[in-house]
Amino acid sequence: MGLRFDILTLFPEMFDGFLGASIVGRAVRNGLAEVHLTNLRDFAADRYGSVDDAPFGGGPGMVLMCQPIFDAVEHVRAQASPPGKLVLLSPQGQPMTQALAEQLAGEPRLILLAGHYEGFDERIRTALADVEISLGDFVMSGGEVAAMAITDAVVRLLPGALGKEESLDEESFRMGLLEYPQYTRPREFRGLPVPEVLLSGDHAKIARWRAEQSRLRTMQRRPDLWEAYLKRQDEAAQTDRDRPRENNGEPGTVEQGG
Numbered sequence: 001m002g003l004r005f006d007i008l009t010l011f012p013e014m015f016d017g018f019l020g021a022s023i024v025g026r027a028v029r030n031g032l033a034e035v036h037l038t039n040l041r042d043f044a045a046d047r048y049g050s051v052d053d054a055p056f057g058g059g060p061g062m063v064l065m066c067q068p069i070f071d072a073v074e075h076v077r078a079q080a081s082p083p084g085k086l087v088l089l090s091p092q093g094q095p096m097t098q099a100l101a102e103q104l105a106g107e108p109r110l111i112l113l114a115g116h117y118e119g120f121d122e123r124i125r126t127a128l129a130d131v132e133i134s135l136g137d138f139v140m141s142g143g144e145v146a147a148m149a150i151t152d153a154v155v156r157l158l159p160g161a162l163g164k165e166e167s168l169d170e171e172s173f174r175m176g177l178l179e180y181p182q183y184t185r186p187r188e189f190r191g192l193p194v195p196e197v198l199l200s201g202d203h204a205k206i207a208r209w210r211a212e213q214s215r216l217r218t219m220q221r222r223p224d225l226w227e228a229y230l231k232r233q234d235e236a237a238q239t240d241r242d243r244p245r246e247n248n249g250e251p252g253t254v255e256q257g258g
């Protein structure tokens with residue numbers, strides 16, 4: 001059984017192209033993931049399809065009401081088990097990261113709840129959300145693009161989702177660093193050459209160059225990631241120093257019995 005995504009949205013038609021193409025489309029066709037779309041408007045209680053109302057206390061815009069959202073979540077949960085982690089998409093959530101994508105890829109089921117208008121009645125957040133995720137510090141008109149981004153980032157981590165020509169091993173963020181620069185043919189384009197080392201055929205030298213470029217890029221572009229990387233390196237070195245030495249047979253390291 002593949003990882004089951006339930007996406008709750010007012011605009012299911014936005015997902016048409018996304019779910020049929022590329023790595024996500026292939027993973028769905030191969031049964032690694034299944035994606036079920038639910039239209040929140042189907043859970044409106046009146047014949048006008050109302051899902052939102054004016055905010056208490058006044059102010060602009062409309063707020064998504066509890067009733068259609070609670071009903072929709074209960075409906076999809078009754079369709080399959082386990083109940084799944086409910087991910088509320090919100091600019092106020094924790095920022096999406098590769099580490100979070102890896103965590104979510106280990107779940108059996110994810111329910112992604114996309115908002116619209118001014119967002120959700122707060123009781124939806126407090127009573128239903130297991131985790132709130134933001135795509136970044138900017139506001140979009142709806143959660144659909146965030147749902148697609150998270151689905152894509154998670155699906156490509158599922159074992160077998162990538163073809164053998166694609167690899168996760170050296171990607172950006174994998175080791176907490178950005179990936180090194182990549183080049184392909186031709187060797188020179190409009191006077192712009194490929195770095196000599198990549199044409200050398202010396203695999204050890206290429207690996208060293210790539211590792212160095214990866215560190216350099218991270219240091220220059222993402223001081224936050226670089227600091228965290230250095231801290232992890234320090235901690236790893238410290239753990240190594242603290243580890244009791246194994247008896248390697250050298251003089252003076254043999255424990256003397258009492």
Ligand SMILES: C[S@@+](CC[C@H](N)C(=O)[O-])C[C@H]1O[C@@H](n2cnc3c(N)ncnc32)[C@H](O)[C@@H]1O
Pocket residue numbers: 089090091092113114115116117118119120133134135136137138139140141142143144146
């Ligand atoms: C216009 S936004 C609501 C913003 C809300 N009034 C606020 O200021 O926090 C409508 C919906 O789009 C989605 N959304 C907007 N920006 C997002 C972001 N950066 N990350 C994830 N979802 C976002 C959320 O589902 C949100 O409920």
